Amino acid sequence: MDKKRYVLVGTGGRAEFFYGAIASQYKETSELAAFCDTNQTRMNYANKLLQESYAYPPVATYKTQDFDRMIEEQKPDAVIVTSVDRTHHTYIIRAMELGCDVITEKPMTVDERKCQEILDAVERTGRNVRVTFNYRYAPHHTKARELIMDGAIGQVTSVHFEWLLNTMHGADYFRRWHRDKRNSGGLLVHKSTHHFDLVNFWIGSQPEEVFAYGDLLYYGKENAERRGVTDFYERATGNPNAKGDPFALHLDENAHLKGMYLDAEHEDGYRRDQSVFGDGISIEDTMGVMVRYKNNAILTYSLNAYMPWEGYRIAFNGTKGRLEMTIVEQSYVNSGGDKSLEGALKDKRIILFPMWEPPVEIELEEESEGGHGGGDPVLLNDIFGTPAEDRFHRAANHVDGARSILTGIAANKSIRTGQPVKVSELVKFRG
Template identity: 40%
Template sequence: MKKIVVCGLSNRALKMFIEPILTRFYHENQVVGLLDFDARRHEICVETYPELAGVGFYTPEQFEQMVKETGATTVIVTSRDDTHVDYILRGLALNLDIISEKPMVTTSEDARRVLEAEQNSKGKVTVAFNYRYSPYHIKIKELIQSGKIGKVTSIDLNWYIDTYHGSSYFKRWNRERAFSGGLSVHKSTHHFDLVNWWIDQQPEEVFAFGDLHYYGQESELNPSPRDGRHCGTCSEQQNCSYYRRWFGRSDTTAAKDDHLMAGQDLGAYTNYRPDSCIFDSEIEIEDTYVATVKYNKGALLSYSINFSVPYEGYRLAINGTKGRIETQEYHAPSRTPFPVPEQTIDFIPLFGSKEIIHVVKNEGGHGGGDPLIQEDIFLGPDPARPYEVLAGAEAGTYSIAVGEAVWKSTKSGQPIKIKSLLTEKEEV
């Protein structure tokens, strides 16, 4: 029986981890401790899952006390991104297993610290990269692993975040690099991990450009240069294109946040507003990136991401010495302003006829990936699977290093060596 403590009672913690433990995996897993700095989050957790009423609640400084009193064996880390490293290191120091939401941490330096701590611990770090578990992404992995396209030579990955989803990052804490690492870490590490896993190569060097075009005070879409506005109470709602695109004049859920539990309002949590203005002057992270990544076995990645696009999804092409894989996903059809086709995977041999592959879908969040990763996390990896899907600390580290390199290259105008980010700096 895994005795699990949960650090950070976010909506992600409740729906992705706590609920499946209570409903599907309770025979092998038990929540024995809950931790958060905000007592209101604990109240909402218990209101949502009354069966947790008798489980002890702790604050961050009581982590070691919680572990001792509960006899915990496993720590689930679902707090704000920049706090992950603290709980991971403290848990490893006590030889506990760690399950961390992605990104594992927010800097390469902290990732290196996690790797070192894991080497000196009996505990193991797992990173919840649920994108790997999409049936489409698993099928792409199988096609590459089977040798169907030969040696991978290049990857083109263009990711699109729509105006609903993209603007949400600029309303919350994600817009502060100190908390999130910027979106090349908070969001793009998902995508970098996918590519690293698909092609089974390690990133070596990154060159990138990035900028802030759509959000922040200088945006041409900003109704006025005034700071301190909030969507729920703003007098300029009808002059804001982002607001008008998604909410009507009488819409009382205009400041709805997908990271709040259903039915909660803007005051659900202490000192947390998920509807800060996307045009505030303090915003300085980028909303657009293009990057090239060189891998240790010769592959090259051409990557882009834009956080203000009319529809959501991605376009992918993977080239190899024997052929090419292509696919396009429309992630949120209900928010796409035109009919979208069903996603398929095309295999085009270098010399021959195209094959169109229809993938068997899976129910559940994130394209059917969430239920599958939950099984691997709480029951152990599927022994019938001939390859690893569940990610560890090394995978988390390389994804973060690429994301940080994208930002640092953007700022410096220079290529960034991944090794330079993961090597301990000597004190002068």
């Protein structure tokens, strides 16, 4: 059997999820041909992990200006995109123009213009774009879809959804490139793309109109000063002012973080350990959004990034009852520990309240192994293995990718303008 050939762009923390799978459980069907990045040291480190952790031979490396040459020389079937969000569209579009399919990390991109360019490129080239929404595959998320799809609460009329990011994982967005809204689209795009995708998936609809407020009310220098903080630092590693600060990340105390970021800094100046109370943060940490869906359902959503616990509560109200779900997730720092702990669960509960009947606690499968509530391994099988027929249609394409970011992109516009935003005015789905 011919192996499917892959190249990967963006060899940071998330990349190993994909190349590790190709190099281990899917090596009979898949083959990794090359890495591409702006940073040679980070590519070399990925090659080191390939050899040491997976006994896989090192692959060719290409700087990003040689992307076209990589495609020409390596002739991949598909390009995996795990670079900084702001750059996704460049590689998604060019890969398709050069005849490849694409597997891209979320968010598909960060604004409406880039989103339109991707949609147009799919039409033009006829290639496939796959967006890796791992959360859809978590068994409890699929269960919620099943209950709603099978009519347990009738027609969904409204959804109340609050997501909490804690002072470990939530804080991490304010240390990294994500803190600049141009890179990530802010958390309403970068993070909420997962949540808005889940809502689209759960209720089987799509956003129509969005209104939002958002602000930076906890992180950032001004907020810290208001609370009486007087000791500041720019980066944590090696800085005496950072000692004892629970928000500080010391790159030299973790071999993986050191190898991937500290040792690679001299090439691009990227600092992964910036103070969350520094200047220059342009994303929000406190957000409230209202969405009207095509099926008339109304969503009230909030995201706060400095909470004492991490997870979410959601309630779906319908014409035949109500479904409540509470999920508490494990804390983690991206690339700072065991991958399978990313989004791992500490508690999960789904309760169905049928109208006129007593509530029922829904029985859930034992917590599965693997990150994102057991969603990660199922997603990998769907991408690299032999997926079974899926009545829930969990595999997400460019249209799902677009719809999931358009809520956040519309929310960002609403925050800027103070007005509700119609999603249909942002991009056109042709074809």
